[in-house]
Amino acid sequence: MEITVAEALFRCLEEEEVELIFGYPGGTILPVYDALHSTSIKHILVRHEQGAAHAADGYARVTGKVGVCMATSGPGATNLITGIANAYMDSVPMVVITGQVPTSQVGTDSFQEVDITGITIPITKHNYLVKDPQQLPVVVKKAFHIASTGRPGPVLIDLPKDVAQARIKFKYPKSVDLPGYKPTYKGHPAMVRQAARIIMESERPVIYAGGGVRISGAAPELLELSETISAPVTHTLMGLGCFPGDHPLFLGMLGLHGTRYANQAVTECDCLIAVGARFDDRVVARISGFAPGARIIHIDIDPAEIGKNVRTHLPIVGDVKTVLRALLPCLQKKDNSRWVERVMQLKEEYPLRYEHDGSLKPQFVMEKLNEYKKDTDIVVTDVGQHQMWAAQYMRFKEPRSFLSSGGLGAMGFCLPAAIGAKLGAPERTVILIVGDAGIQMTMQELGTAAEQKLTLKIFVINNSRLGMVRQLQEFYCNKRYIAVDLQFNPDFAALGRLYGMEGYTVETPDQLMSLLPEVLESPAPVIVDCKVSRDENVLPMVLSGSNINEAIS
Incomplete structure (x- = not known):
């Protein structure tokens, strides 16, 4: 019996034991979304395609499985790029599926057409533009094999609309032979x-x-x-x-x-x-x-x-x-x-140290989070000063309990990645540590978290500044501070309440201490706006041109 290539795609994903797909629909990928009716795979509707890629990334890091995300052509595909690059830099297994304009229109600059395979060559292990409907099952098998073996990474499959609508006899290969791809596992x-x-x-x-x-x-x-x-x-x-x-x-x-x-x-x-x-x-x-x-x-x-x-x-x-x-x-x-x-x-x-002056210090927040969290809890950070403080002051015993954007350093990673992590490990508490700037890059995904009823514990380290950039300007630009002050921030606690969360604001160490046990044990999702010192620096710090043992502290 013949089925559409779109239906065959989900048969392939079922063969690969895919449980979740993070995505956002659109015109060219419409046949694929229509085929969701014929599968048991759960689709998570994000609020922005970047969120889909980061969520698939977070899911993969926590579970060790291949994360899957998909989006339509043009802006849908290009919005995935930051997340794809992030997965590539941090060696995260991911299969990315994009819709593409019909094959007859490829190369004509048609509506919502971009050469996404060409764009993503430098940030994927491999990618495919599927022109022959019969090849779809083989392409999917190869994509999952490449993404999950050797040094893991993202693989992209670009699927033109007319190919997705074509009908084929479905047969999924048991294995693939890639002569040019033979990772070495045993050391000499x-x-x-x-x-x-x-x-x-x-x-x-x-x-x-x-x-x-x-x-x-x-x-x-x-x-x-x-x-x-x-x-x-x-x-x-x-x-x-x-x-x-x-x-x-x-x-x-x-x-x-x-x-x-x-x-x-x-x-x-x-x-x-x-x-x-x-x-x-x-x-x-x-x-x-x-x-x-x-x-x-x-x-x-x-x-x-x-x-x-x-x-x-x-x-x-x-x-x-x-x-x-x-x-x-x-x-x-x-x-x-x-x-x-x-x-x-x-x-x-040379112990880690910071000044205790009675104000709420970000290092103190990390120390107390470390004190109250469980070994099984998952900590997800965004990128910036708070990321480094978390790495310095928090301790972990489980290999998949700390998630962060390393090689790419992508602000906005934290919230969608935490959504993927929580969906991948629903029995574990997921703690988010995010800056006031970083959360505003992808805070629309609070809607995704609310829709999925995820009990995330979000701690906003709020200094009303782009803290790491300000620190770099202090050391390298003679304290000429440009474009680092966030002169308007929303009330993050109130924002959380709008999304059905419990929301709190803390400004002193005592307030944090009295709140932390309740927040981490609460069965509800929570956002805590931590108003921390504005001018705190991440120390130690190795200045440019210095050896690593010449750090200032």
Whole structure:
């Protein structure tokens, strides 16, 4: 029996065990939306296509599954771009479906036509323009395979309207063969053995963990490695939660706004084991002064990342979990007590600190949220100062409990990503930490949250400014502050109430303390407007041109 390609699309998604799709309808994708009547897959109607992409991203990060979003052609497709780029930078598995004008009109500048496959080539692992209706099932199978294997990422499928309306005999392939795409999962045995020798010879090892640990599910192996060789662990923003935040060997985040003791430990180490991290500029700062006395072992599934930014002494291409499982039997229990004592000394010498002057400090908000949240809670941040304070002052024990826009640094990520996270893990509490500027970029998604009856806990860190930009202008523009003051903000508590939430405003530490337990335990969605100090800076901070151990604090 023949069915339409649009109906076949949902059959394919059902075969891939897709539960949710985030999207927004329009003219060219109308046949696809009409086919929703024939599927059990739940569609989440967002209020803006950017929200659909970020929600699919948040869903994927929490569940480990492929997130799916869709939109119509033209502006619908281009509105997805920020979310696609964000998923690409942070290695999030996603399949994006866009409507396209009929094939006879492609290239004619017809109404709502854009070359979305051409536009997204740099920000997708791969993309497809489906011209042959018979190829749709194969294309979907390939898209999910590419998105979820190797280094994950987004794949886009552009579906012209006439192709979606065509009829085919449905048959979904059991597997696909992509000769040019063969990710390496097993590390080279000789390289693994050599890594073990270097590690056993070292006296001051440090493990540098990134998002690849979370993606591969290698948190147990990372913990075993650290305890076997007595190596402290520092991490990237994406690596938060991959190593227990209450462990004695936990160093916190390193780099631009990392802890001073993490940066100093990396500077003093003689062996740096990079596990699923990519040595980006937020971490390395000045390349010539980064881990100057260390032999660097770099384990990553993406060969393009090894040696790209820093010189690697020993590269191991492979899946982090697979490589660590091969490495651990090659190691013996190692006592680096002198090195551990030195690291403990650094932690005592360079603690995170801020001035307690009686006002509501953003660092205090993070400390108290950390104190009251449960280990199973999911924390989602937006981008800016609050993001860095959350990374500094909050501790996580679960690998998929901290979500943030890392590589792209996309303001507006928090709210839609939290919606996706809550839908992916409805039994877990989802806490949002977002700036007063960031929430206004995608606050229309409060409507989506209300429609889906999601009990989100939103904390707006409100300094009436673009805080991180103001901080950069303070250090790099001689305090010439331009376009950073938000001279009008809505009443966020009242705004939340308009969307059916409980809304509160807090201006003092005591108000926050009395409110927090009630807010986090409440069965209702809540928004808390935290009026914090206007001129607070994120410290430590590594200034441009400095080594990471030369941070100001």
